[in-house]
Amino acid sequence: MTKIAPSILAADFSRMGECVTSLEKAGADWIHVDVMDGHFVPPVTFGAQMVEAIRPLTSLPIDVHLMVEKPSNQIAAFQQAGADLLSVHVEAEVHLHRTITAIKDAGMKAGVVLNPATPAALVEPVLSEVDLVLQMTVNPGYGGQTFISSTLKNIARLRQFIDEHQLKVEIQVDGGVDVDTGRLCREAGADVLVAGSAILKTSDWAKAIRHIRG
Numbered sequence: 001m002t003k004i005a006p007s008i009l010a011a012d013f014s015r016m017g018e019c020v021t022s023l024e025k026a027g028a029d030w031i032h033v034d035v036m037d038g039h040f041v042p043p044v045t046f047g048a049q050m051v052e053a054i055r056p057l058t059s060l061p062i063d064v065h066l067m068v069e070k071p072s073n074q075i076a077a078f079q080q081a082g083a084d085l086l087s088v089h090v091e092a093e094v095h096l097h098r099t100i101t102a103i104k105d106a107g108m109k110a111g112v113v114l115n116p117a118t119p120a121a122l123v124e125p126v127l128s129e130v131d132l133v134l135q136m137t138v139n140p141g142y143g144g145q146t147f148i149s150s151t152l153k154n155i156a157r158l159r160q161f162i163d164e165h166q167l168k169v170e171i172q173v174d175g176g177v178d179v180d181t182g183r184l185c186r187e188a189g190a191d192v193l194v195a196g197s198a199i200l201k202t203s204d205w206a207k208a209i210r211h212i213r214g
């Protein structure tokens, strides 16, 4: 079954705790935390302290999407805060293999992330080492953007590579995902759909999660 990872970027930040407990009740599979540093992407959001704050409120896996320069500097802080999965952008990390190894050595699952214009081939050498590959379906930095359909080709290519090599890697997609674009991503081979606006900006989160899951 397709997993749904609601992004708390779309939450009311003054009611974050309530938001996380409501998402769990509404049927979310993971909680997606978008960390932005004002350098890799223009906005600044939150860091390991947010993970520490929400960790006691949910038993769901906390899935951290690091949109930061020098992601290796953040590994210890997110491990101590209780993150389950740490994903780093291939565009932000020169020593990708070393950073993936450090994330796994710290006891977390490791993910690699591709921007829409980054060729999928760039992560193929490390796919046997990671738990997750995240294909961005918008340019990172903001919620509520329009899905970029040319990314579907990357999703299909990743699916083919993973199946051909019989790898245990989940394909996650993130950005502009709703009922319609979520279906296209599932058909292209995605396993985990991140959705912010299409869940949190509606009045019935359980219904939105059910419909996006398909």
Ligand SMILES: O=C(CO)[C@H](O)[C@H](O)COP(=O)(O)O
Binding pocket: 007, 009, 010, 032, 034, 065, 067, 138, 139, 140, 141, 142, 143, 144, 145, 174, 175, 176, 177, 194, 195, 196, 197, 198
């Ligand atoms: O990584 C992200 C932005 O960089 C967010 O996870 C993503 O944009 C989710 O928001 P929405 O579903 O509203 O597009």
Ligand SMILES: [Fe+2]
Binding pocket: 007, 032, 033, 034, 065, 174, 194
């Ligand atoms: Fe994200």
